[in-house]
Amino acid sequence: MKKSRGETAAGRRIRGLGVGTSHVARVIGVIMAALFALVALPSVAFATQLNVQLWGQNDSRWSSIPLGQGGYNMGSAGCAVTSAAMVANYFGSSKDPGQICQWLNVPANGGFQPGTGNLYWTRIPAAAGGTISYVTKTSYPGIPANMTTIRAELDAGRPVIAGIQGERHWVVITGYSGDTYYVNDPGGPTVPGRSGSFSTWYGSPVANYIDSIIIYHGSHAAPTLPAQALNPRVTSTTSSSATAAWTDASNNEDGFRFQYRLASSTGAFTVASGTAAANATSYTISGLAANTAYTFQVGAYNGAGTKWSAYFNGTTSAQSRSTVIVDDSGAAFYGPASGWRTASVGYGGSMHWTWNATGAVENYAIWRPTLGAGNYQVYAYIPSAKAGATTAHYQIYTGTAMVTATINQEPYADVWVSLGTYNFVAGTAAYVNLADATGEAYATKMVGYDAIEFVPR
Numbered sequence: 001m002k003k004s005r006g007e008t009a010a011g012r013r014i015r016g017l018g019v020g021t022s023h024v025a026r027v028i029g030v031i032m033a034a035l036f037a038l039v040a041l042p043s044v045a046f047a048t049q050l051n052v053q054l055w056g057q058n059d060s061r062w063s064s065i066p067l068g069q070g071g072y073n074m075g076s077a078g079c080a081v082t083s084a085a086m087v088a089n090y091f092g093s094s095k096d097p098g099q100i101c102q103w104l105n106v107p108a109n110g111g112f113q114p115g116t117g118n119l120y121w122t123r124i125p126a127a128a129g130g131t132i133s134y135v136t137k138t139s140y141p142g143i144p145a146n147m148t149t150i151r152a153e154l155d156a157g158r159p160v161i162a163g164i165q166g167e168r169h170w171v172v173i174t175g176y177s178g179d180t181y182y183v184n185d186p187g188g189p190t191v192p193g194r195s196g197s198f199s200t201w202y203g204s205p206v207a208n209y210i211d212s213i214i215i216y217h218g219s220h221a222a223p224t225l226p227a228q229a230l231n232p233r234v235t236s237t238t239s240s241s242a243t244a245a246w247t248d249a250s251n252n253e254d255g256f257r258f259q260y261r262l263a264s265s266t267g268a269f270t271v272a273s274g275t276a277a278a279n280a281t282s283y284t285i286s287g288l289a290a291n292t293a294y295t296f297q298v299g300a301y302n303g304a305g306t307k308w309s310a311y312f313n314g315t316t317s318a319q320s321r322s323t324v325i326v327d328d329s330g331a332a333f334y335g336p337a338s339g340w341r342t343a344s345v346g347y348g349g350s351m352h353w354t355w356n357a358t359g360a361v362e363n364y365a366i367w368r369p370t371l372g373a374g375n376y377q378v379y380a381y382i383p384s385a386k387a388g389a390t391t392a393h394y395q396i397y398t399g400t401a402m403v404t405a406t407i408n409q410e411p412y413a414d415v416w417v418s419l420g421t422y423n424f425v426a427g428t429a430a431y432v433n434l435a436d437a438t439g440e441a442y443a444t445k446m447v448g449y450d451a452i453e454f455v456p457r
């Protein structure tokens with residue numbers, strides 16, 4: 001753990017000994033804080049997250065800069081300066097932690113306590129510039145930190161610097177969600193510092209692990225819109241997706257989002273699911289319909305909003321389609337179990353047939369293909385025998401509509417007879433149904449059932 005030289009951080013407050021606070025007082029304080037928490041925290045989940053620059057005290061740009069005359073440097077004990085620099089940056093300072101430390105080091109500026117290297121928090125505004133002003137430091141000796149105060153600051157759009165109980169370490173609280181608090185930690189094992197839940201590294205409940213807070217105020221300028229992505233284009237498509245590419249022209253985007261509409265439309269766009277990371281230059285937009293022309297936009301976004309690109313177009317590829325034959329010998333052909341007769345003629349050497357009914361359906365068959373979406377011409381194979389219905393009513397269900405094609409089976413012998421061309425949905429929703437109710441005198445005609453063919457058109 002990186003220790004820090006904060007102006008009271010070197011004070012020897014040791015929670016377990018209760019320095020300056022009686023045991024009874026501490027216990028009462030804990031109890032009161034717990035009661036207060038129970039009363040003050042509604043079950044509604046509150047959440048705030050501020051976008052605070054993360055810096056690590058060990059960054060090589062400043063890790064070797066001394067902290068005043070105390071013998072410490074930024075890398076070993078610069079968490080206070082680095083935390084303050086993060087907050088100052090949030091409030092508009094253009095100084096990095098090293099620049100702020102250098103300013104504090106000038107003897108006339110009085111940034112550090114002589115002999116100890118402890119930071120004077122009140123000197124940060126002069127060191128950092130921007131709009132930051134020092135408000136207060138509050139310590140919680142042997143009692144839980146007042147999380148209501150911390151949440152109020154966060155909700156007002158202001159990060160809070162917190163000292164870690166017993167560790168002489170400082171972090172920046174950047175947000176919370178319920179009882180989870182998020183921090184930018186200038187220490188930790190990685191040079192850039194680390195962002196994450198306070199309790200991941202320091203304990204829970206959070207109130208018991210914060211021994212003091214530093215509050216600064218200032219103005220946080222809203223981010224400006226990112227620059228528009230340039231040269232947006234579709235580089236490839238499938239039957240259900242389009243891969244877009246663009247030139248990233250912005251330096252402050254949080255990422256890229258996408259929207260699309262039919263190319264023929266001037267109406268509302270549909271926002272694509274998913275986003276691309278900051279600095280990305282391509283993304284695959286999924287969930288599109290086959291063989292369809294779309295208009296797209298890619299939007300660079302951040303907290304200020306989304307800057308949309310120029311329109312660009314692309315057409316998804318057609319779903320692969322091939323001729324499908326459903327024969328009466330296959331599983332995709334089915335109907336009631338009774339009333340069937342078979343004959344060794346027709347497509348594949350066999351067929352079904354049944355005597356016709358007149359008005360009420362007694363028997364029927366369904367041919368159910370598996371299709372890619374698109375236009376197909378439908379053919380019925382009429383065998384040379386056992387197929388003599390003069391008004392065979394083939395019902396073609398496309399997945400969205402039912403159409404009846406009436407065929408006189410009598411004149412055909414071992415040929416494919418067209419039932420028309422239709423636009424089918426993808427999958428297994430579409431089918432052809434032939435009932436035995438032909439309207440002819442009862443049981444005077446043989447209704448033939450053989451193969452049905454679907455030919456892409």
Ligand SMILES: [Ca+2]
Pocket residue numbers: 248249250251252253278279
């Ligand atoms: Ca960028």
Ligand SMILES: [Ca+2]
Pocket residue numbers: 327328329346347348349350351352450451
């Ligand atoms: Ca057959």
